[in-house]
Amino acid sequence: MASKRSAKSKGLGLSTKAANSPSSSTTSSSMQFLETSVDGLSSPASSSARSKTPYSFSESVPLDAKENVAVTVRFRPLNPREIRQGEEIAWYADGETVVRNEYNPSLAYAYDRVFGPTTTTRQVYDVAAQHIISGAMEGINGTIFAYGVTSSGKTHTMHGDQRSPGIIPLAVKDAFSIIQETPNREFLLRVSYLEIYNEVVNDLLNPAGQNLRIREDAQGTFVEGIKEEVVLSPAHALSLIAAGEEHRHVGSTNFNLLSSRSHTIFSLTIESSPCGKNNEGEAVTLSQLNLIDLAGSESSRAETTGMRRREGSYINKSLLTLGTVISKLTEGRASHIPYRDSKLTRLLQSSLSGHGRISLICTVTPSSSNAEETHNTLKFAHRTKHIEIQAAQNTIIDEKSLIKKYQHEIQCLKEELEQMKRGIVSVQPKETGEVDFVLLKQKLEDGQVKLQSRLEEEEEAKAALLGRIQRLTKLILVSTKAPHTTRFSNRPGPRRRHSFGEEELAYLPYKRRDLISDDENPDMHVNLEGNTETADDSFKEEKKTKKHGLLNWLKIRKRDTGLSALSGTSDKSCGAKSVSTPSTPQAETVNNLESRHSHSLPAQSSPADLISVAREDKEFYEDSLLGQETPLVSIKSIDEIDLLREQQKILSEEVALHSSALKRLSQEAARNPQKYQIHSLTELMTQLNEKSFELEVKTADNHIIQEQLNQKIHECESLQETIGSLKQQLADALELRNFSPHHFSVTKDYHGEPHLDKESAMITNTNEKILLQEQASEIEGMKQKLAELLESKEQLELRNQKLAEESSYAKGLASAAAVELKALSEEVAKLMNQNERLSAELAAPKNSPAQLRNSGTGTVRNARRESHVRRNDHQGGSNSDIKRELASSKERELSYESALLDRDHKEAELQRRIEESKQREAYLENELANMWVLVAKLKKSQGADTDV
Ligand SMILES: Nc1ncnc2c1ncn2[C@@H]1O[C@H](COP(=O)(O)OP(=O)(O)OP(=O)(O)O)[C@@H](O)[C@H]1O
Structure with missing residues (x-):
C-alpha cells in the first residue's frame, strides 16, 4: 500500500x-x-x-x-x-x-x-x-x-x-x-x-x-x-x-x-x-x-x-x-x-x-x-x-468474477480427471507403513494392465477434459517467471x-x-x-x-x-x-461474452466451446492481418498436416517410451525389491502417478492432434473437391469456348433468345444441345447483365458528376443569394431609417403647432399655417408677396408629395425583391436537400452495384 x-x-x-x-x-x-x-x-x-x-x-x-x-x-x-x-x-x-x-x-x-x-x-x-x-x-x-x-x-x-x-x-x-x-x-x-x-x-x-x-x-x-x-x-x-x-x-x-x-x-x-x-x-x-x-x-x-x-x-x-x-x-x-x-x-x-x-x-x-x-x-x-x-x-x-469461474471449472475438471485416474491405479500404501513388495508388484502389474485397457476406453473423455483444462488455462494469464514471495502491491521495480x-x-x-x-x-x-x-x-x-x-x-x-x-x-x-x-x-478469435451480465457461460456452450478457436499464435494474427488468400490456405493446411503428423509420431513414440519405462519400472521393482526399498513407497507411488499422468496427457494430446489431423484432412479433401469442381468448370468453359467457333455458333432468334445453328444441331445429340443452349444463353445473359451494369455504372458516374457540378453551382447560387439578401436587408434598413425620419418630420408639426411656428419648415399644412401666421403678423405686406409665398409653398407641397410617392414605390419594390429572394432561397434550400437525397441514393445504389 x-x-x-x-x-x-x-x-x-x-x-x-x-x-x-x-x-x-x-x-x-x-x-x-x-x-x-x-x-x-x-x-x-x-x-x-x-x-x-x-x-x-x-x-x-x-x-x-x-x-x-x-x-x-x-x-x-x-x-x-x-x-x-x-x-x-x-x-x-x-x-x-x-x-x-x-x-x-x-x-x-x-x-x-x-x-x-x-x-x-x-x-x-x-x-x-x-x-x-x-x-x-x-x-x-x-x-x-x-x-x-x-x-x-x-x-x-x-x-x-x-x-x-x-x-x-x-x-x-x-x-x-x-x-x-x-x-x-x-x-x-x-x-x-x-x-x-x-x-x-x-x-x-x-x-x-x-x-x-x-x-x-x-x-x-x-x-x-x-x-x-x-x-x-x-x-x-x-x-x-x-x-x-x-x-x-x-x-x-x-x-x-x-x-x-x-x-x-x-x-x-x-x-x-x-x-x-x-x-x-x-x-x-x-x-x-x-x-x-x-x-x-x-x-x-x-x-x-x-x-x-x-x-x-x-x-x-x-x-x-x-x-x-x-x-x-x-x-x-x-x-x-x-x-x-x-x-x-x-x-x-x-x-x-x-x-x-x-x-x-x-x-x-x-x-x-x-x-x-x-x-x-x-x-x-x-x-x-x-x-x-x-x-x-x-x-x-x-x-461472481469470471476468473474465479474459470479457476473453479479448471479445479473441478482436474478433480474429475484425478478421479478417473484413481479408478485405474489404486495402489495405496499400507497404513502401517510397511512395504509389501509382492503386493506392490502385483498391484503394479494389475494397474498396468488395467491402465492400458482403461486408457483406451476413457481416452476420449479425458482428452476432452484435458483439452478443456488447457484451453481454460490459456485464458487465465500468468507470468512465465517463477512465482516469488512478494505481495501483489510490492511488484518489482521499474519494468x-x-x-x-x-x-x-x-x-x-x-x-x-x-x-x-x-x-x-x-x-x-x-x-x-x-x-x-x-x-x-x-x-x-x-x-x-x-x-x-x-x-x-x-x-x-x-x-x-x-x-x-x-x-x-x-x-x-x-x-x-x-x-x-x-x-x-x-x-475466429472470438471469446464472446455478451455484456457484463452474461459472464456466466451458457449451459450448452461450455467455456471450452467458446474458446475453441482462441489461438494466440503470433503466426495466426500475422496471417489474418495479412489476409492470405485461398491458394495459400491449402498450402498452409498441407504444411500443418505434415506438422501434425510429425507431432503425432513424436507423441506416439513418447507414449511408447513411457509405457516401456513403466513396464521396466514395474519389472525392476519386482526383480530388485531391495533397490526400491531405498525409496519410500510414497516416492514410488508419486513416480508412478506422475508417469501415468504424463502418459495420459500425452495420449490426450495425441488424441487432440489426431482430431486436428482428421479435421485438416477433411478440410483438405473438401478443398481438393472444390478445386476439382472448379477445374471441371474451367475445363467445361474452355471446351465450350473452343468448341463453339468450330462446331456451333450462338445466334439470336427474332425474340432475341440465343440458340444454336443447324450445324451444331447436327453434331450434338439433343441433350447436349439443350445443355449447350442453356450454357450459351447463360453466358449471353451474363454478358448482357455485365453490359447493363457497366452502362448503369457509367450513368451513375455521369449523374454523380452532374450532381457534384449542380451542387457546387447551387452552393454558388446560395452564397450569391446570401450576399444579395444581405445587401437588400441593408438597403431596407436604410430606407426604413429614412422613412422613420420622414414620418417623424411629418408628425412633428401635426402634434405641435408651436414647433411649426419655430421651425418655419415642414409639411404643406405647416407652410400654410406659417404663411397664415405671417399674414396676420404682417398685415401690411403686399399681396404679391403673399401670392409668391403661396405658390412656393404649393410647389413645396407637390415636391413633398412626389417624394412620398417615390418612397412608397421604392418600398414596394424592395418588399417585392425581398419576397423574391426569400422564395429563391427556399427554392435553393429545397434543391440542395433534394440533391443530398439524390447523392445519398446514388451512394446507396453504388454500394449495391459494388456488392453485385
Ligand atoms: N505531437 C505531434 N507530433 C507530430 N504530428 C502530430 C502531433 N499531433 C498531431 N500530429 C499530426 O496532426 C494531424 C492531426 O492529428 P490528429 O488526427 O491526431 O488530430 P485529432 O485531434 O485527432 O483530430 P480530430 O478531432 O479531427 O480527429 C495528424 O496528421 C497527426 O499526425
Whole structure:
C-alpha cells in the first residue's frame, strides 16, 4: 500500500512543481485560481454526485490520499499548412508546467505537466498514463482522455502510428508486461470497444451492435449487449482494436483529412487473483481501464455542410455537456449534475464522479489561427484539474468474477480427471507403513494392465477434459517467471521496456497522418521553432516497401468521397490499399461474452466451446492481418498436416517410451525389491502417478492432434473437391469456348433468345444441345447483365458528376443569394431609417403647432399655417408677396408629395425583391436537400452495384 499512499505524488508528482513553477508569481487571476487547485484544496466534487461503481464490489478499499485529476497539455508542432499560411505561435510551453500566451505574457496556466511539440508519445505515456495503467492492474479503475479541438493531435496521442505508438497500444503492452512481472497472481483480461456517433452508441467489435442502450442498474451505468472479448496477448488486443477501427466513423474536414467523427471508448477489464490452488475465498480484484479518444470540437470557422455539420453539432454538444458536468463537479456545492444530457457523460459518470483515477491529456496547437480554441481548451483543462477523486481498490470476494469461474471449472475438471485416474491405479500404501513388495508388484502389474485397457476406453473423455483444462488455462494469464514471495502491491521495480513487434502495430498508420495527407511536402515535419525535420533515408526506403497500416487504410476507405473531392486533396494511399484487403481475426478469435451480465457461460456452450478457436499464435494474427488468400490456405493446411503428423509420431513414440519405462519400472521393482526399498513407497507411488499422468496427457494430446489431423484432412479433401469442381468448370468453359467457333455458333432468334445453328444441331445429340443452349444463353445473359451494369455504372458516374457540378453551382447560387439578401436587408434598413425620419418630420408639426411656428419648415399644412401666421403678423405686406409665398409653398407641397410617392414605390419594390429572394432561397434550400437525397441514393445504389 506504500505505493498507493503516495498516489498523489506518484500520479504525476507535479503538484508542488506546478506551484513552484515560474508562473506561480504571475498575478493574473487565472493563475491565482490555478494555484489553489494545484494545492488540491478547492476541488469539492460533491459526494452525492458520485455514482455507483460499475461492478458490485464486495469491498472497495479507498486509498489514503485524495487525488486530483492528472491534467497534462500536449502541444503539437505547426503543420505544413499552418507554416505555409505564415501562422504565428500564439501559445507556448513555458517550462515543464506552464502554458503562456505570446501576446499577453501575464496570461498563463499551470498544469501537472506541459509537453512541448518535440515530446514523444512514450514520454507522454510515462508521465500521464503509466500510473493509471499500473493502478488498474492493481484493481483501481482508471480513465485516460484525450481532449482538444479538431486536428490538435488526439488520435495521434491515443493511437499513434507505427513509428510512434500511442497511449492505447502502449497501455495494452504495459498491462501484459505487468502480468509477466507479477508471478504470484493470475489475470484475466477482456476488452470492449465502442463509439458514440451522433449520440448513438455503436459496438465497434460487433458490427451488429448498433444503437445500443445505456442502462443503469444498482451497479451503475453500462451498455446493454456490448461485446466483451477475453484477450490473450497484446497482439490479440491490438488486432481487436484494428477490427474495431474498421467500423469507426472518420471523415475529412477542412482542418483534418482524417478527422474522427465519433468519441471512442476502449475498455480493458482486469480481474486478478492470487496464484495457486489455495486461493479459495481469496479476494479477486476487478477494475476497468477506459482509454478515450474524443472527437474534436469544431469552431464556427469550419466550413462544413450537411452531414459534417450535423456531426460537428453533435460533437460540440456532447463536449459542451462534458464541460458543464466538469464545471458543476468543481462548483463546490451539491447541485444537479447533468450527466444524462449526453451519452458521453452518462457513460463516464462513474469515472467523472470521482471513483477511480483520471488523466486528462489536452492536445493543443500553438498556431495563432487557433488561439481562441486553444484558450478554451486550456480553460477546460484548468477546470478539470479541480475535480477531486478518491481512488479505491476494488475487490470481489464472491464467485461472481469470471476468473474465479474459470479457476473453479479448471479445479473441478482436474478433480474429475484425478478421479478417473484413481479408478485405474489404486495402489495405496499400507497404513502401517510397511512395504509389501509382492503386493506392490502385483498391484503394479494389475494397474498396468488395467491402465492400458482403461486408457483406451476413457481416452476420449479425458482428452476432452484435458483439452478443456488447457484451453481454460490459456485464458487465465500468468507470468512465465517463477512465482516469488512478494505481495501483489510490492511488484518489482521499474519494468523492462518492451518494444512492439511489427504485427502488433500493423493496425496503425505507417506514418503520421499529416504526412499521409500532405501531398506537397510529404516528408516534412515542422516543429514549434519552425525547424524543418526531414525523415531519414532509411525511413523513406522502408516507406516504399511497407504496406500502410490497417487503420490508415480503413480510415481512408471510409472517407466521404464527395467531401474529399471538395477539399481538393487526393489520397495516394487509398488506391494502394484497395488492392489488398486486410482481414482481421475477429471472427475466429472470438471469446464472446455478451455484456457484463452474461459472464456466466451458457449451459450448452461450455467455456471450452467458446474458446475453441482462441489461438494466440503470433503466426495466426500475422496471417489474418495479412489476409492470405485461398491458394495459400491449402498450402498452409498441407504444411500443418505434415506438422501434425510429425507431432503425432513424436507423441506416439513418447507414449511408447513411457509405457516401456513403466513396464521396466514395474519389472525392476519386482526383480530388485531391495533397490526400491531405498525409496519410500510414497516416492514410488508419486513416480508412478506422475508417469501415468504424463502418459495420459500425452495420449490426450495425441488424441487432440489426431482430431486436428482428421479435421485438416477433411478440410483438405473438401478443398481438393472444390478445386476439382472448379477445374471441371474451367475445363467445361474452355471446351465450350473452343468448341463453339468450330462446331456451333450462338445466334439470336427474332425474340432475341440465343440458340444454336443447324450445324451444331447436327453434331450434338439433343441433350447436349439443350445443355449447350442453356450454357450459351447463360453466358449471353451474363454478358448482357455485365453490359447493363457497366452502362448503369457509367450513368451513375455521369449523374454523380452532374450532381457534384449542380451542387457546387447551387452552393454558388446560395452564397450569391446570401450576399444579395444581405445587401437588400441593408438597403431596407436604410430606407426604413429614412422613412422613420420622414414620418417623424411629418408628425412633428401635426402634434405641435408651436414647433411649426419655430421651425418655419415642414409639411404643406405647416407652410400654410406659417404663411397664415405671417399674414396676420404682417398685415401690411403686399399681396404679391403673399401670392409668391403661396405658390412656393404649393410647389413645396407637390415636391413633398412626389417624394412620398417615390418612397412608397421604392418600398414596394424592395418588399417585392425581398419576397423574391426569400422564395429563391427556399427554392435553393429545397434543391440542395433534394440533391443530398439524390447523392445519398446514388451512394446507396453504388454500394449495391459494388456488392453485385
Ligand atoms: N505531437 C505531434 N507530433 C507530430 N504530428 C502530430 C502531433 N499531433 C498531431 N500530429 C499530426 O496532426 C494531424 C492531426 O492529428 P490528429 O488526427 O491526431 O488530430 P485529432 O485531434 O485527432 O483530430 P480530430 O478531432 O479531427 O480527429 C495528424 O496528421 C497527426 O499526425
